[in-house]
Amino acid sequence: MEKISLNDVEILLVEDNDDDAKLTTLALEKNKLNKNLVRLKDGEEALDFIFASGKFEETRSISFPPKLILLDIRMPKVNGIEVLQKIKCAPLTKAIPVIILTSSKEDPDIQRCYNLGANSYVVKPIEYDKFNTTINDIAYYWLKVNQPPSLENLYL
Amino acid sequence: MEMASEIILVEDNLSDADLITRALAKSNVANKILHLKDGQEALDYLFSEGKWKGVKTSNLTKLILLDLKMPKISGLEVLKKIKSNEETKKIPVVVLTSSKEDPDIQECYKLGVNSYVVKPLGFDEFSKTVSQLGMYWMLLNQHPK
Numbered sequence: 001m002e003k004i005s006l007n008d009v010e011i012l013l014v015e016d017n018d019d020d021a022k023l024t025t026l027a028l029e030k031n032k033l034n035k036n037l038v039r040l041k042d043g044e045e046a047l048d049f050i051f052a053s054g055k056f057e058e059t060r061s062i063s064f065p066p067k068l069i070l071l072d073i074r075m076p077k078v079n080g081i082e083v084l085q086k087i088k089c090a091p092l093t094k095a096i097p098v099i100i101l102t103s104s105k106e107d108p109d110i111q112r113c114y115n116l117g118a119n120s121y122v123v124k125p126i127e128y129d130k131f132n133t134t135i136n137d138i139a140y141y142w143l144k145v146n147q148p149p150s151l152e153n154l155y156l
Numbered sequence: 157m158e159m160a161s162e163i164i165l166v167e168d169n170l171s172d173a174d175l176i177t178r179a180l181a182k183s184n185v186a187n188k189i190l191h192l193k194d195g196q197e198a199l200d201y202l203f204s205e206g207k208w209k210g211v212k213t214s215n216l217t218k219l220i221l222l223d224l225k226m227p228k229i230s231g232l233e234v235l236k237k238i239k240s241n242e243e244t245k246k247i248p249v250v251v252l253t254s255s256k257e258d259p260d261i262q263e264c265y266k267l268g269v270n271s272y273v274v275k276p277l278g279f280d281e282f283s284k285t286v287s288q289l290g291m292y293w294m295l296l297n298q299h300p301k
Contacts, residue, residue: 091266095262110298114248115242120297134296145288147273148272
């Protein structure tokens with residue numbers, strides 16, 4: 001795979017489960033929506049990536065946010081709720097669409113995510129085919145139907 | 157008394173409202189859609205005021221489709237009120253507007269809009285976009301109870 005610039009990422013997938021991450025990537029690949037995708041394994045990596053700190057300090061700039069963040073909730077080190085909270089509290093990052101993609105159907109999780117400003121909350125389907133179509137529908141909606149704010153004016 | 161409308165469409169343009177309602181019906185997600193004609197009606201409905209006094213409404217709403225440029229109270233004002241109230245902030249709001257102007261887009265995201273969709277110009281494109289939007293928010297997205 002061609003190496004992409006870390007300032008040119010369309011989809012940031014934050015998922016600790018290797019199987020789910022692989023399924024998600026493969027599903028997107030089929031419809032060529034995986035072009036600029038980066039997968040990270042926990043919340044700490046995600047925060048470093050988004051805020052261009054830690055191990056991403058040299059290779060990333062906060063002024064080039066991903067177009068879409070797919071965020072799992074239960075992850076080691078820093079969980080998805082905390083990542084969501086940090087993204088939505090910072091003026092420089094709060095406009096990035098964050099879609100919670102999780103196996104949790106529990107209403108307290110759902111309520112909490114919306115209250116913290118999640119753009120959307122999708123439960124991972126268990127069945128393989130359904131999982132595939134769901135991932136593609138999510139990517140299609142957020143990359144083709146939704147209108148994101150333009151980068152140039154994001155920080156005025 | 158309770159109102160069981162799942163989708164609230166706030167749109168002052170009647171032909172757009174008609175097109176949106178039909179497109180949602182076609183994709184089988186529009187069984188309970190309520191059309192309100194301006195920002196004032198939307199706020200009255202969501203906060204149980206005016207003619208909706210005493211009617212419990214907002215906890216049944218799964219999606220609000222909100223136009224921006226409307227008489228009386230603008231969509232931005234409505235969005236601001238929805239997203240700054242603890243009870244209503246969790247309801248998904250999709251702004252559906254003809255404005256492609258970046259200041260509007262920026263402002264909506266800053267106020268906490270869930271999604272921003274520009275109305276396509278052609279009839280077919282518009283219908284297609286609305287059905288995609290309807291299917292995403294009513295079938296894929298998990299809303300709070």
